Amino acid sequence: MSMQIEVNGNKIEAFEGETILSALNRNGIKIPTLCHMKKFIPSGACRICVVEVIGSPKLVTACSFPVADGMKILTHSLKVTEARKTIIELLLSNHPDDCLYCLRNGNCELQSLSKEYHVVERRIRGKKNSFKLDHSGPSIVRDPEKCILCGRCVRVCEEVMGVACIDYINRGSQTFIGTTLKKPLNTSSCINCGQCIMVCPTGALTEKNNVALMQEALHRKDKKVVVQYAPAITVSIAEAFGLEPGTDLNGVLNAALRKMGFNYVFDTTFSADLTIMEEASELIHRVVNGGKLPMFTSCCPGWIKYAEEFAPDMLANLSSCKSPQQMLGAVIKSYFAEQVNLKPEEITSVSIMPCTAKKFEAERATMGRDGVPDVDIVLTTRELIEMIKLYGIDLKNIEPEITDSPLGVRSSAGKIFGASGGVMEAAIRTAYKMITGEELANFRVCAVRGFDGHKEAKIKINENLEIGVAVVSGLANAATLIEEIRNGRDDIHFIEVMTCPGGCIAGGGQIIGVNESFIAARMKSLYDIDERETIKVSHKNPEVIELYDKYLGKPLGHKSHDLLHTSYEKRDVLL
């Protein structure tokens, strides 16, 4: 039901059941928020969104207070702005004063708010927080001193990921965010997805930054530096350089990486195609030979760790394929190393990923041979942007270049790996061809596209065979599906799981604080590439075909098994 409310003297329309904040935002009035998250039940914890409701003795929180017919609201009265400013000053009173040395400098909600509310002096002096930095894990660094206890990380970890690794510990002024029994992150149930970083308003949660390490590696004379970047990367950096969000900067990125000093530039999309060859073969093998079904994809390292912790009974259902990052890493340090006459240890293998969990994946014990890891350094999108700026490269004024051979050509099927549903769609295209010998007439599998957390479809392969597929993103959705399977659901054969809602385009290593529409633009860009390009299926990637001919033999063959497949084991952590 629609109603009228009066805001700062102007009448606006509101709907029954919505909050003041939602009505105001729809009508173009911005209210500061810290604990508020779209699509979550409001917690009203931070109080920064207070507004004055005429007739109410107290200020009310816009994020959690429902509108009522005829309500009169003042959003920026002196009383309101004073209250908000005081809240900011109180948050700053125990906050470290080292903004200049903080990774989030320039992109910090607390910093912007204090500027917006004209905090120019330290009016309230409190005792500074004193906590140890937790840099135990390979992916995420936690600095509880910078935490303002908004609780967004706690909620995303529990409600979106179903991991619930962290919670509020202690009470009152002693409160901090921590894990069970204050264990360090590396031994906790944390899956390294980095979604907590994406929602953190301050620098309390950041990626383990490898920029300095990378610079050092680029200046070493004794090693060649080989870089690969994930499918989602090229469409995810534009806004950082003042370009239209979602713009595909593939060629420009190749050029920029070469200017920084990377010796060979490859595209992880190549190995996404390779993954599809192996994974589709594995799926068919399981279907034909009565193997363990449903089969889960294994591209996403957050999901893999989740399965090892929360669903060890499902490990046999996981595809044994390594992720594209690790496949390419392995190929670089074997096939490619031979081609250029280098020993594996003479190569620094770098990957640029939209993901923090990839840093963890690269360190897994099984991801290398003879003590040489397949991927040495993993950078996130954010670190890549930092590097491009550090090296003074003007993306708007450089000529695009193509990737290096022999691991640079890609199909557009591999490219859509970056969006939730992409792996599934690419796999269906190739599996269809492998089973029927014919190409799929309509290459678009629209049922698995889009931002829905849970998508399902039935794919008719031929008269006798119809396979059920499901695509989930956000691990809480995966948990629901796993529960259904444990309870006997058997109409699904193949399941794609992405940890981050929407897939890698919204990964934990991406630019922090972007609008939802930017992420939609990234997805659109990926599917536009798919429409535009001619090689739309992984099995037609000429360099993949060449790799099989010259080196690997056939999918699931002996050599593939050695280089491209891995195993999983149950992890004992406090769940």
Place this chain on the structure above:
Amino acid sequence: MKKSIDNILEKYENSGRDALIALLQEIQDNEGFLSEEAIVKTGKKLNIPTSKIYGVATFYNQFRFDPQGRYHIQVCRGTACHVLGSLTVLQELEKTLKAKAGQTTRDGMFSIEVVACIGACGLAPVISVNGTFHANMTAESINELVETYRNKE
């Protein structure tokens, strides 16, 4: 007789998460503290992540995560005791035992717990050692008391 964690959990067969605090209290009454094992098993039973259990348990002063010492010292920090200097007593005790409130000394002999009011305001500042009350404590007398217990061993 001392019940095992499993015995206690059996009683909560059909309970939901609202049983959490009662369950933790019963475990602590039996074990003296909440062990990692207790937290994990409780989480499995009530289907609550361990981080949530730890979060709830640390919210309340009554739960401890280290085993109690052979001498469990409760220091009253209620209003009357506070006014008569219980903070000094607590600080002195922590210094002497090299353990903070909520912790147990390394030799397992003493553990310290802060309680809000022990209900003996007339004896303030008061502490209780394994249930025995000691009245009018001062920084000096707390040290003597600790010495007395040490000599008993």
